[in-house]
Amino acid sequence: MNLRGLIPLAGFFVLVGFLAFSLTRDPSILPSELIDKPFPEFELANLAETDTLDASLLEGKVSLVNVFGSWCVACTVEHPQLMALKDETDLQLVGVDWRDTRENANRWLVRHGNPYDVVVFDPHSKLIVPLGITGAPETFVVDRSGQIRYKHIGVITPEIWDDTLRPLVESLQAVQ
Amino acid sequence: MARYLFIIFASVFFCVDPAYAQTTPEEYRAREIGAQLRCVVCQNQSIEESDAQLAEDMRLVVREQVEAGASNEAVIAYMRNNYGDYVLLKPPVQANTYVLWFLPFALALFGLLWFGLRSKRKSQFVETQAALSAEDQAILDDLMREDT
Numbered sequence: 181m182n183l184r185g186l187i188p189l190a191g192f193f194v195l196v197g198f199l200a201f202s203l204t205r206d207p208s209i210l211p212s213e214l215i216d217k218p219f220p221e222f223e224l225a226n227l228a229e230t231d232t233l234d235a236s237l238l239e240g241k242v243s244l245v246n247v248f249g250s251w252c253v254a255c256t257v258e259h260p261q262l263m264a265l266k267d268e269t270d271l272q273l274v275g276v277d278w279r280d281t282r283e284n285a286n287r288w289l290v291r292h293g294n295p296y297d298v299v300v301f302d303p304h305s306k307l308i309v310p311l312g313i314t315g316a317p318e319t320f321v322v323d324r325s326g327q328i329r330y331k332h333i334g335v336i337t338p339e340i341w342d343d344t345l346r347p348l349v350e351s352l353q354a355v356q
Numbered sequence: 357m358a359r360y361l362f363i364i365f366a367s368v369f370f371c372v373d374p375a376y377a378q379t380t381p382e383e384y385r386a387r388e389i390g391a392q393l394r395c396v397v398c399q400n401q402s403i404e405e406s407d408a409q410l411a412e413d414m415r416l417v418v419r420e421q422v423e424a425g426a427s428n429e430a431v432i433a434y435m436r437n438n439y440g441d442y443v444l445l446k447p448p449v450q451a452n453t454y455v456l457w458f459l460p461f462a463l464a465l466f467g468l469l470w471f472g473l474r475s476k477r478k479s480q481f482v483e484t485q486a487a488l489s490a491e492d493q494a495i496l497d498d499l500m501r502e503d504t
Contacts, residue, residue, distance in 0.1 A: 212440075213437060214438070304413065308410075311438070312439045312440070
């Protein structure tokens with residue numbers, strides 16, 4: 181039997197293999213370039229407009245930096261999980277209110293509850309572009325020295341918290 | 357009459373895009389940079405072409421940095437640092453993109469080689485066929501004569 185006729189077929193299957201592999205990958209998830217780099221410098225007002233915040237607010241505490249907006253539907257899905265974290269953990273929860281108005285954001289936080297220890301107000305993406313963010317919600321885990329250790333794109337589900345984020349946060353908190 | 361028409365048309369011509377008339381060197385440079393940066397939420401438009409809000413914000417960042425005197429390379433490097441290689445519309449030539457850049461040439465070369473080898477082998481085949489020994493030629497001649 182002449183096997184040489186099968187060469188194009190083999191080539192075809194190699195191609196199909198590559199394509200099938202690509203189908204399993206979500207093209208909207210970009211790798212974060214910022215892992216193990218210091219949190220970018222910024223200087224923005226807080227949501228209440230009473231204070232100016234910068235990256236030093238992340239020093240000394242393990243923090244979860246969560247990008248949200250009152251316009252963001254997926255954020256309302258994620259919200260109960262953040263509320264639970266507020267009670268369960270002694271993490272510093274930092275909100276970044278993106279492309280929002282103070283009025284809408286405050287109303288949203290009253291309606292759904294406010295899990296954040298501090299909210300950075302970023303209506304013009306001043307912090308968003310340095311963070312390499314493409315959409316809300318996105319969440320960064322930042323260690324005590326202010327270094328970004330993990331980036332989660334999308335909603336923090338209970339599974340993601342239990343399986344990925346909690347172990348990481350606990351290991352970071354164990355380091356003094 | 358013709359003169360008035362000319363003035364009207366000429367004024368329309370000059371009004372088309374005041375933005376272009378006012379293009380400063382900085383703005384020109386910002387557009388040049390923006391055309392090389394991918395809008396990361398649209399995935400196949402540059403930030404100059406896209407109407408996405410994030411693209412708008414990225415355009416502003418580019419303009420801010422250009423105003424501050426940053427070079428084209430510096431602005432692009434800044435964006436690449438934040439968003440990764442993905443933000444570059446033209447993939448850089450580096451270890452993980454060698455396949456992308458060089459596979460087409462490699463395949464073309466391979467195809468040419470294969471084609472060349474094959475046609476060479478075919479011509480050799482024809483030559484050996486053509487060279488009949490004197491004996492075989494005699495037999496063949498006999499057979500041809502029998503037929504007629």
